[in-house]
Amino acid sequence: MSAELLNLAFNLLAVGVNRGLILSTVDDMEKAGKSPQEITEALKALRKNSEIEAQAAIDAMPS
């Protein structure tokens, strides 16, 4: 079994898990009766927050 192929599978799974968490959040909002507009706004906020967190992680790296 190629180590690269196994690594790729895990990387795909990691990205998939991340998207799965987002889908779960959307599902919860739909079940809670949130409007499509509210869900769109929430996803935008989630995206902006993920940008801020990724930037903070990069800023914390040594130069």
Next chain:
Amino acid sequence: MKKFKYVLLFVALLGGCQTLGLAPIHKAPTAEQQAAETPAQKAERLARTALDEANATLTAINITIKQNVQAVPPLFTKAEAQDYLNESKKYGKQLDDVADLIVVGKFGDAQTQAAAIQKVLTILQQKVIAKVRKES
């Protein structure tokens, strides 16, 4: 052990594919709901779905960038990670423009642009994953 690795790979790919590309962000409307929709409502729903899909994909990419930056050792150099995030932010701004189109009722344009951005995001996602693969 070899057999176990194949099973693990299969499960990982299945899980990755299921959540990555095959699972839609919203449940499809029922036949009754579709019948009750006006053409404008349908156009808005399709535009909003395309925008939501793209925002979700971009969020997942950002989370992956953060995770790989925080890995020990980090899987990106600082410059690489910043390049990926800068590209992500660029598409994020474009998605904000798409949201503005929906607000003013330009649902067709919004859907088209969101779908085009989603295609590009798929390529960005592959770049992020491929870079990690090379360094591992």
